Amino acid sequence: MNRELWNECIKFHGHHCPGLAIGFKACEAAMEKMNLKFSSDEEIVCVTENDACGVDAVQVITGCTLGKGNLVYRSTGKMAFSFFNRENGDSVRVVLKQLKGEMSREGKEKYILESPVEEIFDIKKPKFKAPKTARLFNTVICEKCGEGAPEHKIRICNGKKLCLDCFEGYTRGW
DSSP: HHHHHHHHHHHHSSOOHHHHHHHHHHHHHHHHHHTTTSSSSSSEEEEEOSSSTTHHHHHHHHHTTTTTTTTTEESSOOOOOEETTTTTTEEEEEEEEEOOOOHHHHHHHHHHSSSOOOHEEEEOOOOSSOOOOOOOOEEEEEETOEEEEEEEGOOOOOOOOOOEETTTOOOOOO
């Protein structure tokens, strides 16, 4: 285990915890299995299926971030991370196994960090393809609140361009 990198993750996240350890260990597994280096642009992509603590480790270790568009949130709630290398097409999916037995918070963190990867994760291929590279969209001004939003997030309602905050969705009342 790279203690220096673990400490960088703790510094970024604000504290150490089992969730951060999960992301740290998942990244460690993916980086090793795919022979990955830190992503300076969008060459590496991580699709995270959770919005928990471990995602902070993904950003520190892999260089995948929301801002660059190579950290994508897929809301399944699973403790799963899929990594894609756009340069060679390689991919891996790292899914947390059910942890065995009751453990304290500290015990769980220690167990995750010190266990062999295969003991705590299922390693497989993703069943979906790598997301497309980040796109840039024109800004459209909402005709109700006056704030700008990217054109793919604008809705037309009664002939007016509305942002998602101002758009009142259509319901049938069933």
